[in-house]
Amino acid sequence: MKVMVVAGSAREKSNTRGLAQTIKNHLEQLGVDVLFFDAGIHELPIYKGGTEAEHPNVMQLTRYAEEADAFFVCTPEYHSGMSGALKNAFDFLNGDYFRGKPAMIAAVGGGGKGGINALNDLRTVLRALYAFVLPEQYITDAVCYNDRCELVHEDSRTKLNDMAQQLVRVTEALGK
Ligand SMILES: Cc1cc2nc3c(=O)[nH]c(=O)nc-3n(C[C@H](O)[C@H](O)[C@H](O)COP(=O)(O)O)c2cc1C
Secondary structure, eight states: OEEEEEEOOOOSSOHHHHHHHHHHHHHHHTTOEEEEEETTTSOOOOOOSSGGGGSHHHHHHHHHHHHOSEEEEEEEOBTTBOOHHHHHHHHTOOHHHHTTOEEEEEEEEOTTOOSHHHHHHHHHHHHHTTOEEEEEEEEEEGGGBOTTOOBOOHHHHHHHHHHHHHHHHHHHHTTO
C-alpha cells in the first residue's frame, strides 16, 4: 500500500513538516510505502495552466498523487485557511488523482488560535477533488513542537498513530 503524506508549509522551519514526519514514521512502522511530498522542499511554481506543469517538482507531485492509494495531508493554519503553497499544489491536480481514495487530514495552529478553519478549508478542497475524506481529523498547536520542529507532545503522537492505523484499515477495506 502506498500513502502520500503531504507537508503543506513552505517555511524553512516548519512545524507542519514535523507533524508530517511523525505521520510518515507511524505509517512506515505499519509497513506502508510512504510518498513524502513537502511544499517547502519540493517547491512548486505558481499554477498558471501552462508549461510550468513540466517543472520536475510538479511532475513528482503528479506522479506521487497518481501512485498513491490514500493521502494524509497536513497543513498549517494561515489567516484562518490552509497555506497558499498547499492550495497551489492542489491546483496542479484534479479529481482523477483522488476519486475514491481515502484522505486523512491534520493541521498545525498557533497561539491557541485554532487550526479548525484550515481543516474545514482543506476538507472542502479535497471534497471538490472527489477524495473520500475521513471524518476523523486532528489539530496540534505550535507549543507541541520543540525548537527543531519535532512533535514532542505524547498525546498528539498517540492520536496520530491511531489515525494512521485507521487510514490503513479503511484503505485495505477499499481493496488496496
Ligand atoms: C502568515 C501566518 C498566519 C497565521 N495565521 C494563523 C491563524 O489564522 N490561526 C492560527 O491558529 N495560527 C496562525 N498562524 C500560526 C501558525 O499556524 C503556526 O505558527 C504554525 O506552526 C505554522 O506552521 P509551519 O511552521 O509549518 O509553517 C499563522 C502563522 C503565519 C506565519
